[in-house]
Amino acid sequence: MSELTTIALGLLCFLPSLEAQSEAVQVRGRLVCVEAGTESQEPIECPSEAPVRALLDETGRLYRFRLDDPKVSMFDDPRVRTRELRITGRLDPSDRLEIIRVKSIVDGRLHFVYYRCEVCHITAYAFGPCWCCQDEFEFRETLTPPPQ
Ligand SMILES: [Zn+2]
Numbered sequence: 001m002s003e004l005t006t007i008a009l010g011l012l013c014f015l016p017s018l019e020a021q022s023e024a025v026q027v028r029g030r031l032v033c034v035e036a037g038t039e040s041q042e043p044i045e046c047p048s049e050a051p052v053r054a055l056l057d058e059t060g061r062l063y064r065f066r067l068d069d070p071k072v073s074m075f076d077d078p079r080v081r082t083r084e085l086r087i088t089g090r091l092d093p094s095d096r097l098e099i100i101r102v103k104s105i106v107d108g109r110l111h112f113v114y115y116r117c118e119v120c121h122i123t124a125y126a127f128g129p130c131w132c133c134q135d136e137f138e139f140r141e142t143l144t145p146p147p148q
Pocket residue numbers: 117118119120121122130131132133134135
């Protein structure tokens with residue numbers, strides 16, 4: 001085995017553990033659109049049907065989301081998209097924000113944002129019909145934590 005291969009393998013083993021250890025960050029701001037398919041960091045005007053993929057914080061820093069993050073589907077919901085948000089997440093090695101928790105700020109107070117199906121007792125963090133009974137999820141925005 002060449003020395004280079006050994007180094008490459010060593011890096012492959014090292015990277016996932018780096019990702020696991022990355023600190024959680026909290027960012028506060030509003031959702032914006034960025035040019036899809038490019039690495040441009042410039043926010044663009046959002047056409048209503050465009051996917052929202054970044055959060056612009058109060059200091060003007062843009063946080064792009066991971067494209068494979070299922071929680072991003074929450075931002076398809078206009079009730080979430082139009083809010084000021086505080087997102088807890090982790091920055092991956094390519095500086096994309098992986099979402100852990102989304103909270104909204106209403107009248108200066110943090111609210112839990114989630115979806116609920118009381119029939120199936122499911123709390124969800126993705127927009128859409130309940131995956132169990134196919135009824136529409138009920139949108140919730142509360143000061144108290146969601147039921148488990
Ligand atoms: Zn259900």
